[in-house]
Amino acid sequence: MLSETGHPKEDRPLWINMISQECAKFLERNLPLLGVCMYPVIDRPDWDHTEIWHHSGIWDHDFASKYSRVLHLESAVAIVNGQQLISKSQKNKFARLLMRYF
Secondary structure, eight states: OEEEEOOOGGGHHHHHHHHHHHHHHHHHTTOOOOOEEESOSBOOBOSSOTTOBOOOSSEEEOSSSTTOEEEOHHHHHHHHHHHHHHHHHHHHHHHHHHHHHO
């Protein structure tokens, strides 16, 4: 399990892409990976300076209300792309395995 990984601001999608690529490589080597924990999923304030928000979640706080959130679209797209990359990687690995026997 890869836990508590994330990146702030505009580089969030780049970070997600990099993590996805590394996970795909890991799985292609037949190493066990049960999941990835993105932290934070919803934006959070700095621990020491609560007036500063990191913009590091999949959803950002937009301050319209206490529970108002805005999807960071680029990060959501990067997650979907990462899921597709890992799925494709696993299908390719399975196909290569089958080819050994035929």
